[in-house]
Amino acid sequence: MTRPTPESSPFLAVLAGRRPSRRPIWVMRQAGRYLPEYRKVRETASFHTMCTTPELAAEVTLQPLRRFDLDAGIIFSDILTPLGPMGAEFDFSQGGPKLTAPLREERAFEALELVEPREELGFVAEAIGLVTSERPEIPLIGFGGAPLTLASYLVEGGGSKDFRHIKALIYSRPEVAVALLDKLAEQVARHLEMQVEAGCSAVQVFDSWAGILHTDDYRRFAVPGIAKIMARLAPLGVPRILFSKGGLTNLPWLLETGADALSLDWTCDLADAAERAPRTPLQGNLDPVVLHGSETEIVRRAEAVCRSGDRAAGHVFNLGHGILTETPPEALALLIDTVHRHQPED
Amino acid sequence: MTRPTPESSPFLAVLAGRRPSRRPIWVMRQAGRYLPEYRKVRETASFHTMCTTPELAAEVTLQPLRRFDLDAGIIFSDILTPLGPMGAEFDFSQGGPKLTAPLREERAFEALELVEPREELGFVAEAIGLVTSERPEIPLIGFGGAPLTLASYLVEGGGSKDFRHIKALIYSRPEVAVALLDKLAEQVARHLEMQVEAGCSAVQVFDSWAGILHTDDYRRFAVPGIAKIMARLAPLGVPRILFSKGGLTNLPWLLETGADALSLDWTCDLADAAERAPRTPLQGNLDPVVLHGSETEIVRRAEAVCRSGDRAAGHVFNLGHGILTETPPEALALLIDTVHRHQPED
Numbered sequence A, B: 001m002t003r004p005t006p007e008s009s010p011f012l013a014v015l016a017g018r019r020p021s022r023r024p025i026w027v028m029r030q031a032g033r034y035l036p037e038y039r040k041v042r043e044t045a046s047f048h049t050m051c052t053t054p055e056l057a058a059e060v061t062l063q064p065l066r067r068f069d070l071d072a073g074i075i076f077s078d079i080l081t082p083l084g085p086m087g088a089e090f091d092f093s094q095g096g097p098k099l100t101a102p103l104r105e106e107r108a109f110e111a112l113e114l115v116e117p118r119e120e121l122g123f124v125a126e127a128i129g130l131v132t133s134e135r136p137e138i139p140l141i142g143f144g145g146a147p148l149t150l151a152s153y154l155v156e157g158g159g160s161k162d163f164r165h166i167k168a169l170i171y172s173r174p175e176v177a178v179a180l181l182d183k184l185a186e187q188v189a190r191h192l193e194m195q196v197e198a199g200c201s202a203v204q205v206f207d208s209w210a211g212i213l214h215t216d217d218y219r220r221f222a223v224p225g226i227a228k229i230m231a232r233l234a235p236l237g238v239p240r241i242l243f244s245k246g247g248l249t250n251l252p253w254l255l256e257t258g259a260d261a262l263s264l265d266w267t268c269d270l271a272d273a274a275e276r277a278p279r280t281p282l283q284g285n286l287d288p289v290v291l292h293g294s295e296t297e298i299v300r301r302a303e304a305v306c307r308s309g310d311r312a313a314g315h316v317f318n319l320g321h322g323i324l325t326e327t328p329p330e331a332l333a334l335l336i337d338t339v340h341r342h343q344p345e346d
Helices: A010-015 A036-044 A047-052 A054-067 A106-111 A122-134 A147-156 A164-172 A174-198 A215-236 A251-256 A270-276 A288-292 A295-309 A329-341 B010-015 B036-044 B047-052 B054-067 B106-111 B122-134 B147-156 B164-172 B174-197 B215-236 B251-256 B270-276 B288-292 B295-309 B329-341
Strands: A140-145 A202-207 A240-244 A261-264 A282-286 A315-319 B140-145 B202-207 B240-244 B261-264 B282-286 B315-319
Touching (some): A010 A202, A010 A315, A036 A047, A047 A054, A106 A174, A122 A140, A140 A147, A140 A174, A147 A164, A147 A174, A147 A215, A174 A202, A174 A215, A202 A215, A215 A240, A251 A261, A251 A270, A261 A270, A261 A315, A270 A282, A270 A295, A282 A288, A288 A295, A288 A329, A295 A329, A295 B164, B010 B315, B036 B054, B047 B054, B106 B174, B122 B140, B122 B174, B140 B147, B147 B164, B202 B215, B215 B240, B215 B251, B251 B270, B261 B270, B261 B315, B295 B315
Parallel strands (some): A202 A240, A282 A315, B202 B240, B240 B261, B282 B315
8 A cells, every 4th residue: 555645645745844735734633523423423332432443443533534625634542542551541431531540659650561552552553554545545643642641641530620730740759750751651652653554644742731831841841751752753754743732832842852843722823933943844723713703704814824824834734722522514614625725925 | 008118018119120128929819728717717608708798808818918928918809709790790609600691692791881899899998998907018919800811701601621602702703802801991990990099009910811812812802901901000000910821922912011010820931031021020930739849849949930030120929820729838938938038149
């Protein structure tokens, strides 16, 4: 099977620093609950079953690619998926993910076992195989969570309002936190390697909770793990995207991770980011809630993001965060069309 | 009664651009639940009763001033207090504040009535009188919510995860949003005027949800209301502090508001802020969770904030957000002592 290349794919062209034939767009959580066909699958299976059953994961990954003219797919999975086989199985049945007992002590972190993804997470590789054989022309993105975000879930035992437990760990026993973050980085690196070998043409690391720390702490605690992941992926030759929340505050450190492209949240202006990262392709960053606004505003705001993106070394259009469950699919269709039509001014 | 002056108060000295006799410190939510004496009052009265009963509000305002060597007090109240008399009474009895029916339509916004604080919110002025007559030497801060934050509460009907309703309003009917924000600015300005006339030596505007919008939208929708408030307060001659979440992303626009000092959240470095706002005294910005860390880390991190603050035109030490309910009071005592001892390097 031939994989998509920068010649055939606008998405890969931008990430390779080339001029694309059109501005590429995909959106975070595009395989998701806003689609009626996704909800239909979800009625028959739990979120966990969908993640771990290759046919179901492949089906919902393919759904948005059938419905929309998207420039990339992203495998349906969850950033917490690799943590189950390590010994921390999250329960998704009560709304947000929950651990029966949050991990707080050093020995609990030490008990987390590094696993071989081919043995324990083979269902992800299988799902990737199913998707890429059905749509070999569309680049498929593999993904993983950034170590800080994963550590937060483990230590808080789920989502959190103030992240007091993971922060108290960092502020009291920094060396214990560093060891945990490093172990998670190792597992995520292995998981991403497997996804690329299974057929993914790009990877994205999600640091959804990058905005919880002081910028010096972000550099000290979050960046080394991300850099380790990026370095491990480098020999595989696929573009590595880093999504990070927290506006531009951590931008200098994000550049230090070695990521090939940065995906930014909706609070910052891509033109400002481009000024400070002139050689890095940028991805983003329309506020997902704009898709709940009027058609006029969707078009106006999408074009504004395109104009800011034109200042970057390359621009992959995306939302600044995952698409919301209640978004009308028609709004996404309008967005995709607007982005593809928009011409750079130069 | 003589009010504190920049000569007598390190807090007012910094805000006046002068060298203080010591580095001033106060902390957001210092009159709060982390104090056993506060919890004792709270056992006898609801949060709403405490806000609206001058003796109780004064008592809890005074509690931290008795226990700690703080450089300023802040009147116990809530940013939502002025909204009740306008016609939007929040219920605090179920955890977070809740409106029976969120305000979503233009006529609901138009029905909000501008009120005379002296008539409808006199209990706040009375509480201020009680505090300043007991502790006339300590500057007391009056406060209000920024229009965007207040509008978010009204339109979401309480707290929110994604702020989709206030944003959908802004993205669909911007002119309706602007009218609402302007009305709220007018009410907050009146409320702050009353607080100054009642004895407050400084005011702070809280824009807790400043980080929800793209920076261009923040400038367009949030800044005009804040600027209006600042302009209305200018003739009274008291320093006006603006607290804004969202790191440094919106810094240029915060400077446009006319605020005398900026209070920043814990994610950014005060030295970076000082570089971009060299003439503005800064307030902040230790992560509140640091007070849950080890003593060594509290001291080390407080000193780091002081060193960054030394680069600013002036530094009022504070947390980057409100002190947490579970914080041991001893940790705050250690922080205050550390800050007062720290000497600038020059």
